[in-house]
Amino acid sequence: MRPVLITLLGVLAAGPSLTGAGGGIGAGMARAEPNAPTRGGDTNSDTNSDTPDDTPGGSGGGPQVGHAEDLGSIAAQITATRAHLDDLNHKMSVAAEQYNAERIRLAEAERAAATAAQQLRTADAAVRHASDRHRGLATSAYRSGGLEQLSILLTGDPRTALDRAGAVDALSRRQRAAESDLRLARHDQTEAKQAADETRAGRQRLVDSLAERRRGLEESAGEQGRLLDGLIARQAELERQAREREAAALRARKAAEAAAAAETARQAALERDRLTREAGLVTTAGNAFAAAPALPAAPPPTGGSGGAARAVQEARAQLGKPYVWGAEGPDSFDCSGLTQWVWGKAGVSIPHYTGDQWTAGRRVTRDELIPGDLVFFGADLYHVGIYIGNGQMIHAPRTGEVVRIENVWWSTFQGGVRPGA
Incomplete structure (x- = not known):
């Protein structure tokens, strides 16, 4: 299709070559395989100036009716805009996969945060248990009148002094063990709290990063829509000018030029309709993406066979x-x-x-x-x-x-x- 369109435009207008990247007005109609972005996907001053504000017939320097090079100029603008759009689409594809990767990392962070929170709850419970045990032993020691071995030996029935000393010694050992357990439990609690704080902070960083990637994709969708609107306007202008050429050629009884202009107009109308459908899908996709919450990735589905x-x-x-x-x-x-x-x-x-x-x-x-x-x-x-x-x-x-x-x-x-x- 592209060589036919280029030939038609060559017949109708002199001026800029229409054999550049994109193939003139047919660019994008059957883009079976995208080209790798040039300049690393960056756009130059030509593509940056190629915005919807520079629409045909507008004040932004768009093509004016009546110049011999109008059709060629419009086709060149279409080619430049399509190259810009293809570069943007590549960047958006990369960004979309990075977004998917971050959703997976967020799911991992959610699991890590849940594990850390459970470990902290376990550590808190261990501290409470150790504290209660230590407090109970301290109360028992107080009620026994203290743990001074000499006092125990010199008071009460001398026949049971050694038994009392043994019991108090056992109580003392248990109390020291309880103090050690409490110190260890508090140490574990401190580490568990630190781990929980770190995992919560890491999760929040991922949440923020995911939100930033969403904003970037939504902004790119807006730019994509503006570029498509610009292409639609240019195709409409191309069709209009080709119809004028067709009418002029018919008046001059130049059948070949009239037929070429008619075919150019037809192809421009087809491409305009295709771009309009594409723009509608872009809008639908953008709205669906904006409406969906930024959630962690769900576990991969399974359950089928075959x-x-x-x-x-x-x-x-x-x-x-x-x-x-x-x-x-x-x-x-x-x-x-x-x-x-x-x-x-x-x-x-x-x-x-x-x-x-x-x-x-x-x-x-x-x-x-x-x-x-x-x-x-x-x-x-x-x-x-x-x-x-x-x-x-x-x-x-x-x-x-x-x-x-x-x-x-x-x-x-x-x-x-x-x-x-």
């Missing part, structure tokens, strides 16, 4: 469901949430995080892949899908898209993993 065949079957059953950060089913998923879900149904428990899933089974090469294997992408393992054979996978790509079948992204493929093997 192995790889069942995993592939379950993956097919999720086709068409929307991508939402941190979602693990059944109505929406992110990439690692989908793979966790389908393999859980197949009886294998794996964590909801690409980094942990990378070590959740036997590593396999591209040539060894069989249906059901997990396929990972990017040096940072920012994405995962489930292989279904014939070079294809089922995956939850990113916000604005749904679970779908797609060719494996071989250019960024890092390796495969066979869960449970």
